[in-house]
Amino acid sequence: MTLPAPDHADPMARLLAIMARLRDPDTGCPWDLEQTPETIVPYTIEEAYEVADAVAEGDPQALKEELGDLLLQVVFQAQISQDAGGFTFADVADTIATKMIRRHPHVFAAPDGRDAEGQVAAWEVIKAEERAAKATDGPGSVLDGVARALPALLRALKLQKRAARVGFDWTDPNDVFDKLREELAEFEAEFTAPTRDTARLEDELGDILFCAVNLARHLNIDPEAALRSTNAKFDRRFRFIEAALTAEGKSVEAASLAEMEALWQAAKGEKAL
Numbered sequence: 001m002t003l004p005a006p007d008h009a010d011p012m013a014r015l016l017a018i019m020a021r022l023r024d025p026d027t028g029c030p031w032d033l034e035q036t037p038e039t040i041v042p043y044t045i046e047e048a049y050e051v052a053d054a055v056a057e058g059d060p061q062a063l064k065e066e067l068g069d070l071l072l073q074v075v076f077q078a079q080i081s082q083d084a085g086g087f088t089f090a091d092v093a094d095t096i097a098t099k100m101i102r103r104h105p106h107v108f109a110a111p112d113g114r115d116a117e118g119q120v121a122a123w124e125v126i127k128a129e130e131r132a133a134k135a136t137d138g139p140g141s142v143l144d145g146v147a148r149a150l151p152a153l154l155r156a157l158k159l160q161k162r163a164a165r166v167g168f169d170w171t172d173p174n175d176v177f178d179k180l181r182e183e184l185a186e187f188e189a190e191f192t193a194p195t196r197d198t199a200r201l202e203d204e205l206g207d208i209l210f211c212a213v214n215l216a217r218h219l220n221i222d223p224e225a226a227l228r229s230t231n232a233k234f235d236r237r238f239r240f241i242e243a244a245l246t247a248e249g250k251s252v253e254a255a256s257l258a259e260m261e262a263l264w265q266a267a268k269g270e271k272a273l
Contacts, residue, residue, distance in 0.1 A: 044073040173218040237267040
């Protein structure tokens with residue numbers, strides 16, 4: 001028997017009812033019923049990136065849709081927990097509401113005239129206090145709470161910021177340049193060694209990338225945004241090559257490297273690319 005879709009005046013209540021129906025043991029969707037917190041994590045990460053894409057494209061309609069997809073992931077996780085007798089979506093909402101009030105005393109308790117920079121500093125102090133309160137095995141580490149599942153560039157940035165708060169940092173960006181040159185030299189030494197060690201190359205390349213993130217941080221550049229921009233630039237220019245070759249009746253598979261390089265240089269000359 002087909003049951004009608006939940007119909008509520010409150011959109012949030014409607015979404016929660018739909019998710020509960022999808023997870024109903026008797027009338028739900030087999031795929032939704034099979035999911036676990038672990039199996040839907042990849043979808044959650046993918047949806048977060050699609051939100052970022054919609055923002056970058058400046059498309060409000062796409063952003064609305066992608067935010068809905070991301071919200072569904074939160075609702076899904078909460079429903080799985082509720083089905084197992086754990087927390088509910090209401091618990092999730094209450095927890096974050098309480099946290100926001102606690103982290104904004106200048107708004108909800110006593111205004112103190114702080115600016116945005118002052119709020120960032122205060123926010124970090126409050127978060128450090130929260131981490132200390134959660135610690136069960138001693139005082140913990142200033143690096144606690146930096147998620148291991150973050151994209152590598154973003155995690156590197158967050159680890160460096162945490163360490164910098166306790167003084168473990170360069171004071172001059174020129175020192176970071178020197179360190180980057182040192183790491184490049186070490187990588188080249190491994191690359192040109194008589195017996196090339198892949199594990200050592202990987203380690204040295206990781207040092208280069210970590211140092212590049214450090215340099216970006218000292219120059220107030222978001223390394224993730226910088227690489228995202230470069231990826232987009234490569235995408236545009238390579239598509240230019242494909243289109244130019246297609247116009248000549250050729251394909252990229254059949255084109256020589258010299259032909260593609262010439263078109264790449266032409267693409268660089270185009271202002272829009």
